[in-house]
Amino acid sequence: MSSKFKPITLNDKPLFDGFFRKHPQKISEYTFTNLFCWRRMWNYRYAVIDGHLIVESDEKQGPAFYPPVGPDPAGMIKALSKEYPDWHFSMVEEDVALKLKDSFLVRKDEDQRDYVYLTEDLRALPGTKYSVKRNFIRRCQQHNPEVCALSDERVREFIEMQERWCDEHKCLSNNQLTSEDDAIKQLLTNHKKLGVLGVCVTINGQLEAFALGEPINPSTYIEHFEKASVKYDGLYQFVLHEFAKSIPPQFKFLNREQDLGVAGLRKAKLSWHPVGYVEKYSLLPSASD
Structure with missing residues (x-):
């Protein structure tokens, strides 16, 4: 760990947001919320070097x-690698990455790629390809779910x-x-300061x-977390549909983050x-360097 770098705190949000506004990002890791909430798992630290925001992790x-x-x-x-x-x-x-393929060993991380959807597709669920989702939602509606919003x-x-x-899912084992449980509780406890919005469902x-999320860039919203009880068939489909409906219309795309190589999560996404x-x-150090 470099001595130049320091831990991320809530007070750093304006600095991070300023960099992200000036240099819009696509990867799901790059919202202040994500970095703050997962900081304990990955030991995130940061520094500003030569006009660049640099984040390090373990x-x-x-x-x-x-x-x-x-x-x-x-x-x-290139400068940091030296x-x-x-x-x-x-x-x-x-x-x-492609600009640096001659200087590093470049490896594609399939398990880390983010899934991107048209927000309108998840609002409207059009056509036959979404017929199964519509059926699940109808099953959930039989339980008279009520939609609500995150608030203090x-x-x-x-x-x-x-x-x-x-x-239900034996998190302690x-x-x-x-770590995800800790991150979710960090987000919920600080939701106002983080600027995160949330949709909830009561039965x-x-x-x-x-479901919890926020904008990541001018055209894309991100869903950080989505949880539903296993008691009700179709509840996951219902909450995602309602979350998509809550997203402001200027956000054409919804980033639902990665599958981490989990087969069931990949199939669902x-x-x-x-x-x-x-x-x-x-990018890995080249053997020839």
Whole structure:
């Protein structure tokens, strides 16, 4: 870990947001909310170097940098690699990775690519390709679900629903789910300061599903988390549909993040018919360097 870098705190949000506004990003990792909420799992730290925002993380393969945010990310990657020759770069977008294919070993990370959908498709569920989703939603509607929104008054209900979900899925025996639980609670506790919006669903007076997200760039909204009780058939389909309906109309696309190589998650994300992906690459030190 470099001494130049410091931990991410809520007070850093204006700095990060300023960089992301000036240099719009596509990868799901690059919202302040994502970095703040997952900071404990990945030990995120940051620095501003030569006009670029640099984020470092602890990964299984060793210390890594995320792609620099600034006017010349490829040039900054080359500069950082000279100072930190044993580090690698992860979550690098395709256009930057291809510029550096002669200087690094470039590896495509299929498990990390983000799924991108037309927001209007998930609002309208048009045509035969969405007929199964419409059927699931009709099943859920038989339970008279009521749609609500994240608010200070409902935070406790969101957290209680997340805790029930964790009990159902045995989060304590799964490190990834334990970290996700922490990230969700970080988001809910700080939702106003983070600027995150949320849709919730109650059935028989109890909150049984939620989806949480925010804008990531001028044309794209991102869904950070989506949870639903296993008690009600079609509830996941219903909450995503309602979340899409809540997204302001200027956001043409919805990024629903990656599948992490989990077969069931991959199948579920593909079933909603993505129109594209945000491909990500790792850049590894070249053996010839």
